[in-house]
Every structure is written in structure tokens, then in C-alpha cells.
Amino acid sequence: MLATGDAPRARTLIAALPAASPAAQLGPITNEALGEVGTGTLAAAVAEALSAYLLPGALPGDMLLLRTRTAYALDDHDEAAAYALHVLEQSKTSDHHTALAHNVLALIAYNSWDLEQARQHIRQGLTAARRCPDQSCLVRLLLTDADLADRRSMWALPGIKRQSPIPQVTVAATPAAPTTSMSLTQRTESAHQRELAARQRTAAESLATQLNDSQLHAQAIAARDPVAALTVYRAIGDLHGEAAALGLMADVAGERGDLDQVEELANQALTLYRTLGNRRREADTQETLASAAYLRNDPDRVEELANQALTLYRTLGNRRGEANVLGLLADAALQRTDLNRVEELANQALTLYRTLGNRRGEANTLGVLASAALQRTDPDLVEELANQALALHRVLGNRREEANTLGILADAARQRGVPSLVEELANQALALHRTLGNRRGEATALHLLADAARQRGDTRTARHTLAEAAALYEQIGMVQQAASCRQELQRW
Numbered sequence: 001m002l003a004t005g006d007a008p009r010a011r012t013l014i015a016a017l018p019a020a021s022p023a024a025q026l027g028p029i030t031n032e033a034l035g036e037v038g039t040g041t042l043a044a045a046v047a048e049a050l051s052a053y054l055l056p057g058a059l060p061g062d063m064l065l066l067r068t069r070t071a072y073a074l075d076d077h078d079e080a081a082a083y084a085l086h087v088l089e090q091s092k093t094s095d096h097h098t099a100l101a102h103n104v105l106a107l108i109a110y111n112s113w114d115l116e117q118a119r120q121h122i123r124q125g126l127t128a129a130r131r132c133p134d135q136s137c138l139v140r141l142l143l144t145d146a147d148l149a150d151r152r153s154m155w156a157l158p159g160i161k162r163q164s165p166i167p168q169v170t171v172a173a174t175p176a177a178p179t180t181s182m183s184l185t186q187r188t189e190s191a192h193q194r195e196l197a198a199r200q201r202t203a204a205e206s207l208a209t210q211l212n213d214s215q216l217h218a219q220a221i222a223a224r225d226p227v228a229a230l231t232v233y234r235a236i237g238d239l240h241g242e243a244a245a246l247g248l249m250a251d252v253a254g255e256r257g258d259l260d261q262v263e264e265l266a267n268q269a270l271t272l273y274r275t276l277g278n279r280r281r282e283a284d285t286q287e288t289l290a291s292a293a294y295l296r297n298d299p300d301r302v303e304e305l306a307n308q309a310l311t312l313y314r315t316l317g318n319r320r321g322e323a324n325v326l327g328l329l330a331d332a333a334l335q336r337t338d339l340n341r342v343e344e345l346a347n348q349a350l351t352l353y354r355t356l357g358n359r360r361g362e363a364n365t366l367g368v369l370a371s372a373a374l375q376r377t378d379p380d381l382v383e384e385l386a387n388q389a390l391a392l393h394r395v396l397g398n399r400r401e402e403a404n405t406l407g408i409l410a411d412a413a414r415q416r417g418v419p420s421l422v423e424e425l426a427n428q429a430l431a432l433h434r435t436l437g438n439r440r441g442e443a444t445a446l447h448l449l450a451d452a453a454r455q456r457g458d459t460r461t462a463r464h465t466l467a468e469a470a471a472l473y474e475q476i477g478m479v480q481q482a483a484s485c486r487q488e489l490q491r492w
Helices: 007-015 022-026 042-051 062-073 077-089 095-111 115-131 136-152 184-211 214-221 226-236 239-255 259-276 279-295 299-316 319-335 339-356 359-375 379-396 399-416 419-436 439-455 459-475 479-491
Strands: none
Touching: 062 077, 062 095, 077 095, 095 115, 095 136, 115 136, 136 184, 136 214, 184 214, 184 379, 214 226, 214 239, 226 239, 239 259, 239 279, 259 279, 279 299, 279 319, 299 319, 319 339, 319 359, 339 359, 359 379, 359 399, 379 399, 399 419, 399 439, 419 439, 439 459, 459 479
């Protein structure tokens, strides 16, 4: 059941099992027992549960580990941590069980932004995995380590003392200050973590290929080729993997501004996550759909989806998700020109991001506040906030947001009536958006360039550039923006 992502069904099967070791009750899990799956016998239920997570033999720790992974899949992190620690307390815990238990504990710490604790569990897990004859556990640890490295590349020291969901683990930190600049050491470390993430994923992919394990191979390639991963997941019936790949494909579509594709893919993923009972991923997908609604300039829909996600994130204690949707609600308020509300929500998000040490989120939120200052026609404040955001985006390698922030700075230059600076900044943004295939960003940059040409008195170039922007908006389904450009063309 877990192999297909059906954690609720796995939990149901586990609940029907006796408290004693299944091996003691039934003897070894044989191919004949596996063949009884679906017949309704207790032997079949045990075999089906154990087959969800392939282990080298039927060992006493198998059921504990299965309970651990089932609880984690259902977002019950306290229960998952308790089971994982129980696995590690067993007197004869295998290297395989040790590695996988540490992997779950690392994932729990990762999801609560306890990155140092996650790193410690990964180190211990990798040590055990490298001793284990079944190298599938090593693939899983390498992928978790890659995810952690990605997050550490945009991470700064957290700002409060916080309680880990792992019992008896507390992480202390000094108060956080705004991250307005970074030392050379921090920049170097950020680049190192990005390189480490790529290296670990390459190693995981190579090992999964050697093991001839389709599911692990799909997990290893999903970040770089979600379409290929989706094909594998569907072939082997892994619904959770299928949903994850659809979500990654939606993210890629979002980067190129294809909102129809974003919504189609994200809605497919959302249906699967709800079927599987995965509330964390359900909230993530609602966040993706809220972002698409924001790009469609539909603040009502943004608020509907973001508030649904916010409820789930707060229920799950996911502060990063909470900060993300507070930012989206600030975006919706910006579309309504409710600037007081924008600043209220954005500052809540900014506080959370700085508490977590999430520099990427901090940079994005500084951009929202810069946009609010732009609507207040305060170019001095716009430049102060946007330049802080720009420095962070460049260090973190976030070229999409770098381009968006250059656009904000170009808009501030437009307010100052300096068309030469508008063109300099907007052309930098345009080049980045075209490199990334971000047609929405490209259209926005073209609109700024059209305004600059008009300020210079070059009406012919202004009209041509604005018509190009309108056509791009129409191609990607941004009807309101396209109509606004057409109205401007009539006035010009």
C-alpha cells in the first residue's frame, strides 16, 4: 500500500495486525504468502503490508519501520518520530532499519526547518546505509541529503528557540537580524550547498540505475525530468509519486507562465493527494493554485485557496507554508490596492521567514513590500527594499525573482521619470525572462520598455513594443493585462 502511496489503506491494514511480531505469528513471509494478497486472510494482510516496503527478510523491526513510514505519510510526525526512535532503540537493529529510521527523522526535522538536526540524522543514516548490503536505503538518504542541501543554500541561522517534533531535541538560536547583506563566506557556502545537492542527486540516480529499481530511479530523476518520472510512476502504480511529479510539472509550467497547464496539472495532483490523505501536499498544491490565481489577477480565488492552505499549514504546524500563504494573501491585497493590509500580511510573513532563517522567502517578501511602496509612489523606499531583495536573489541563484525585482526597480525609475534607467533595468529583466522562458515576465518587461519609449517621445517604438506585450499576455491567458495594453494603445 505504501508503495502506491495509499497510506490510509496501509494504516487500516496495520491496525488489523496483532501486537506481537508478525514473524512470530506467521513465520517467514514467503512468495506463496505474497500470492495470497487480496484473499482477505490475515496472512495476506501481513504480506501486503510488508511488501509495501521491501526489506532484506522479515525482521522484528519491519513492522515498526512500516508504522513509522505510514505515520509520516499521513503527516503524523509525532507518531512517526516515536516509532522511528523505537526502531533505533532495538537491541539488534539492522543497518537497513537504522538508515531508514534516521531518514524519516531527518525528513521530520527538515519539514520543521530544524536543519541542523536533519543534517545529524542524515550523517548517521548515511553511515549505516553505506554498511548495508541493500543499497536502496542509501539512495533514499542521498535524495534527502540533496533536498537538505537545497534548503541550506537559502538558509540563515534561525531566530528563536524552537521545539523539534523529535522528543527531547531542542534547538537554540540567537535572535535573527534582517538579512540585508551576506559575507563572502555565506555566499560561498550557499554555492557549495547547491553543488552538493546536484552531486547527491546524480549519485542517487546512478545507484538506483545499478539497482534496477524503477521507483527509486523515478524519485532520483524527478527534480530534473518530472515527465519521465511521471511515466514510471504511472507504470508501477505509485499514486504518491504520480502526484509529486504532476506538482513538479506544474511548477515548471508556472516558471514559463503557462497558467492553463499549471491549473490542469495541479488539480490532478490535488485530487490524488486528497485521495491519499496527504494533507501536507494538499496544502502545497492549493498554494500552487493560489499562485496561479494571483497571476490571473483573481484576488478572490487567491484568498479562497490560500486560506484553505493556511488552515492546513497551521493544523500541521508548517510555519514555512504558513509564511508562503501569508505572502500570497499579501499579493491578493496588493491587487486590491489595500496597501495597509499588504504591509500587515507581508510583515507577518517576513517575521516568520526570518525566524526560520529562510532567505529566499525573506527576499520574496521584501519584493512584495517594495511593490506596495511602488503603489504608494515612494521610489526611495522601493529602491531600498528591492535592492535588498535583489542582492539575496543573486546570491541564492534565483534568476526568476532576480528578473522580477529588476522590473520593480525599473518601475521605480519610471516613477522618477528617468527613461534611460528604466530601459537599462527592464532590458536586464527581459534578457533573464527570455533565458528562463518566462513569458509573463517577458511581457511585463516589454510593457516597461514601451512606457520608457513613450517618455522619450518615441511613439512608434512604444506602440510596437506595447503591442508585443499585449500579444504575449493573450498567449498565456492573462486577459486583463492584455486588455489594459490594448486600451493604452488606443490612447497612444
